[in-house]
Amino acid sequence: MSAFADISALGGSSRGARVTNAIAMASRRTGVDFNYLLGQAKIESSLNPTARAATSSATGLYQFIDQSWLAVINQHGSDYGLGWASDAISQGSNGRYYVSDPELRQQILDLRKHPETASVMAAEHAADNKAYLEKRLGREAAPVDLYLAHFLGVGGASKFLSAHDRAPGATAASLFPAAARANRSIFYDRSGNPRSFADIRDRFSARLQKGVDSVVPGAPGPDIQYAGTPDALPASAQTVQPADYVRIETQRLAQQADMSIRPQPQTARLAYLMLATLGR
Numbered sequence: 199m200s201a202f203a204d205i206s207a208l209g210g211s212s213r214g215a216r217v218t219n220a221i222a223m224a225s226r227r228t229g230v231d232f233n234y235l236l237g238q239a240k241i242e243s244s245l246n247p248t249a250r251a252a253t254s255s256a257t258g259l260y261q262f263i264d265q266s267w268l269a270v271i272n273q274h275g276s277d278y279g280l281g282w283a284s285d286a287i288s289q290g291s292n293g294r295y296y297v298s299d300p301e302l303r304q305q306i307l308d309l310r311k312h313p314e315t316a317s318v319m320a321a322e323h324a325a326d327n328k329a330y331l332e333k334r335l336g337r338e339a340a341p342v343d344l345y346l347a348h349f350l351g352v353g354g355a356s357k358f359l360s361a362h363d364r365a366p367g368a369t370a371a372s373l374f375p376a377a378a379r380a381n382r383s384i385f386y387d388r389s390g391n392p393r394s395f396a397d398i399r400d401r402f403s404a405r406l407q408k409g410v411d412s413v414v415p416g417a418p419g420p421d422i423q424y425a426g427t428p429d430a431l432p433a434s435a436q437t438v439q440p441a442d443y444v445r446i447e448t449q450r451l452a453q454q455a456d457m458s459i460r461p462q463p464q465t466a467r468l469a470y471l472m473l474a475t476l477g478r
Contacts, residue, residue: 217245217259217313218413224317230324233410234341235317238324238348240409247313258310260320267310267319268295274322283309327352335359342403349402350377358395366396 221239225232242261243249250257255264262270268287272295275284283306286297297303309315327347331339334356347355354374361373369392371378371385378385378392384401386392393401 213247214245214413217247217317220313220317221259223314224321227318228321228325230321230328230344231341234324234344234406235321236413237341237406237409238320238345239317240413241405245413247316248311257307259313259316260310262310262316262319264307265295266323267307268297270319270323271306271309273326274319277322278315278318280309280315324348327355331356331359335363337363340403342399342406345402345406346399350374359399362395362399366399367394369393370395370398 217239218236221235222232224230225235239245239259243259245259247259248257249259249261251261256262257267271280272284272287272289275281275287286299286302286306287295288298289295297306324344324347327344328339330352331343331347335343343355343359346358349355350358354377357373358370361368361370371392374385384393384398
């Protein structure tokens with residue numbers, strides 16, 4: 199398989215192709231493991247860009263809640279043509295993020311449903327967590343360690359992994375009583391016996407791999423970067439270079455607006471985002 203291959207067979211649909219391509223390009227831009235990002239998205243949303251949680255504000259491929267999304271856009275948005283969004287976000291004295299204009303706030307939150315934006319922001323968030331963990335652990339953070347940071351928070355993951363590295367066979371529930379009460383099946387087996395740090399970490403690793411294999415059986419490592427076949431590309435095409443994908447996707451976004459009227463701001467912004475995110 200070439201470095202930039204037709205991924206439509208992997209995604210199973212035009213939407214799936216676009217989603218998986220967005221994840222691959224985010225991996226390429228940030229250096230975050232492709233299989234990790236793919237597995238996380240599969241677990242979180244079944245690769246549905248518009249997924250919405252029933253019990254919280256979590257939305258999109260990576261199920262960012264409102265506050266987490268505003269935080270990552272505030273920190274990294276300007277690197278991807280989203281200065282208009284990051285500039286509009288402020289942080290109050292209570293640590294919460296807010297946007298004064300309700301309509302603009304909703305536009306920023308709606309970017310969670312845009313696969314390219316959601317993927318690259320998830321990758322940047324994972325890269326931040328990776329740097330934090332490696333500084334504190336004194337070793338490379340594996341993909342499963344990043345998922346533990348997603349599950350426990352980066353501080354909790356650092357605490358978990360430090361204990362794991364010291365004594366992998368020790369039980370974890372006593373160190374995380376609140377998390378163990380809320381997630382009993384993770385911290386205890388069916389007989390009620392507490393699981394060890396190693397067992398919990400191995401189970402998370404298997405869960406990530408299962409998510410990847412359900413999309414791409416026998417998935418390759420992160421050194422292989424895919425580019426998908428967008429809707430506008432002829433079906434006979436077998437490969438597409440990143441620059442071509444930027445052009446095609448930008449045209450697709452522009453065509454969504456009625457060209458007889460003034461284009462909608464969010465459409466223009468998304469078209470610019472495609473150039474900023476994928477074209478560098």
